[in-house]
Amino acid sequence: MRWNLKPKPDSHKVKHISDVLGVDAVVATLLVQRGIETFEEAKSFFRPSLDDLHDPYLMKDMDKAVIRIEKAITNGENILVFGDYDVDGTTAVSLVSSYLRSYYPNVATYIPDRYKEGYGVSNAGIDFADDNGCSLIIALDCGIKSIDKVAYANEKNIDFIICDHHRPGDTLPDAVAVLDPKREDCSYPYDELCGCGVGFKLIQALGVNRDQDINDLIPYLDLVATAIAADIVPITGENRVLAKFGLEVINTFPRPGIKALVQNVKKPTLTITDVVFIIAPRINAAGRIKHGNYAVELLTEFNLDQAEEFASQIEGLNADRKDLDKLITAEALQQIERNRDQDKFTTVVYQEDWHKGVIGIVASRLIETYYRPTLVFTKSGDKLAASARSVKDFDVYNALEACAEHLEQFGGHMYAAGLTLLEEQYPLFRAKFEAVVEETIDPELLIPEVSIDAEIELNDITPKFHRLLQQFEPFGPGNMSPVFMSRNLKDSGFGKPIGADATHLRLFVKQEDSDGFAAIGFGLASKMDVACSGEPFDAAYSIDENVWNGQTSLQLRLRDIKCIE
Known part of the structure; x- marks a missing residue:
């Protein structure tokens, strides 16, 4: 993954919001990054009101x-x-x-x-x-x-x-x-x-x-x-x-x-x-x-x-959806592996009997694996239908618009869209879509990015700090859950893969004189050699709560770990 540590905002703005709110510099930094620079803006952010709705x-x-x-x-x-x-x-x-x-x-x-x-x-x-x-x-x-x-x-x-x-x-x-x-x-x-x-x-x-x-x-x-x-x-x-x-x-x-x-x-x-x-x-x-x-x-x-x-x-329908999702994703992954060298900048797959209702989910799953603008096609009547999903910062709608000559219909957003085309147009569209993406995408966007808000020490993580972060909710696009990085962490020696398929990673990390925190990395078991070698490493993570046997404690939700450069 690419680690993108956000630039530090203007120090005067950070100090001002820190002073007027009585919060530490890290919290003030997070606020200024979100465009919150005054007491009134902070009040609207932390205390949203129905009076703020527009006419x-x-x-x-x-x-x-x-x-x-x-x-x-x-x-x-x-x-x-x-x-x-x-x-x-x-x-x-x-x-x-x-x-x-x-x-x-x-x-x-x-x-x-x-x-x-x-x-x-x-x-x-x-x-x-x-x-x-x-x-x-x-x-x-x-x-x-x-x-x-x-x-x-x-x-x-x-x-x-x-x-x-x-x-x-x-x-x-x-x-x-x-x-x-x-x-x-x-x-x-x-x-x-x-x-x-x-x-x-x-x-x-x-x-x-x-x-x-x-x-x-x-x-x-x-x-x-x-x-x-x-x-x-x-x-x-x-x-x-x-x-x-x-x-x-x-x-x-x-x-x-x-x-x-x-x-x-x-x-x-x-x-x-x-x-x-x-x-x-x-x-x-x-x-x-x-x-x-x-x-x-x-x-x-x-x-x-x-x-x-x-x-x-509906619960029964959702169970059916999960089964179809799992089956079609496996078939799509097999198809990609068979034709791995064909598409460098995009992932485009088609099978006529795939269930139209889950191809959008499958497209998202494929991005998790290959991280390319992705289209999953199936047969729909006498035409082909597809769901499109995109990677961060690439507008797949604009890419489809550039291929409109081959499409019957399309619509959607920057990151998700749907389209239909005549079957004979499929190879022409596929080639044009690949060419458009190749011409317009920054190759860096094909590497997953973890966007990091701030670098902190483990000692900065306190119950009070976490309570302040909780007040940033609800999280979502434009106000994502804060991601931090800390350097020179070491596992206590008890790190291990966990989960039914052993794909997740459980650690207990310390940093010099810190008390240490439990850490979980979903899908990060492949990083065990880095985390458990005895050598220090850097980690990107968010902070959440772990409830176990009625006890609540703070833990690190690992986004990525890497060797110290």
Whole structure:
């Protein structure tokens, strides 16, 4: 791994924030690195407030969206809430539909079938709206590029309101309202909302018309926090506020569907990381393995017994997802090894019978092994479909855009995207994608990086220091859990590989006169020769708590270790 020790910030700024907050230089350094340089900025960071949320009417077209929804309610129209089949989409549909149903009954939901309809707004969904007398569709987490689909709906006298957060194309769909903070002509102060976040701004605006304040909408924030965690959007600004208060709802009074998903988790308090690895995969499993409707049913169910039944079904789907993930990853790795010399800058694999619902997960697994911009293809009807994943700091969406001549459809983000193409275009696209990445990527980006916030001594790690770090939560992109490095560490002599497959490393490390700390390195058993040679080594790590036999102690979560240069 490349170790990237962040430059020390301006010493005057560090001293100022240290003095005004009464914190040590390390904590002050971490704050200045995050752009926090004044007492007021620190107050907003450590004590996020719902008052920090922006006026939803600052978003372009929000007034038009609210007027059209109120008109539909006044006229007794049927409204269809439409969303993508992933966590962001299903939570957004659950949020908006449950909010509208709290005071208006004529609301239906629709999640497209991942396999029959594919991503985004579909003709089948519009036909469903038409067949059921819906004259307004609210599209969430999709629609920003659905020009033809919205035109098709207009022909049937069905209006569209689009709530999306993906990058728009050159032309916007002809909808009544297009809510997307990434619109170039939108001056909304924060453009990193997820799809469910845009949906929340919509209900916030609707609430203004109903004399509701933000406190009336807090029960919906468990859904928003789940979407923020799952969609890997920056946990900064408005997202940080929504995530913090959403986590509080998850931990205190979650909706029955989420309560049913986490009731067997033996942790007193769930973090964003727990949402990413416990809640999100289960919600995602519905759309990946069977249908996203299962997730919406779970998240909109208010009877706990019924919610537990839905959660049990989803638990089974998640088990199936794990089995498929493991099988396809193994097959993909075998395919790469057979053709190892073909792709230098990218990893592109294809097998027609791979399950479309897990190819995105498999792409992420392959990056863990080969660390290249990665595409995993499968057959989807008469076309090929792929999920793309990228390495840190490389924009895979831009790379796909440069290959657009070979694609039928694509969309997504800097680090994750989806696409379809005709089978005969596959070899041409694969060659072009490799060439584009080779021309545009900095070769350093093909080496995994551990980004280190600060160098510290083990003696700096105290319970008080850790309590301050905990106040930096919730962690995520834009505010990652701090990573430190310490030099000249030595293992006590009891270091050993652990785990069922002996791939993890357990150490007890000391530094000169320090008391020492237990340290665990997941997947780092191959570093045992470095750590257990008796020679000193350097370590990059984060700090967390270990609970064992009812006792809680601090431990180092190793990111990497290396010989002293």
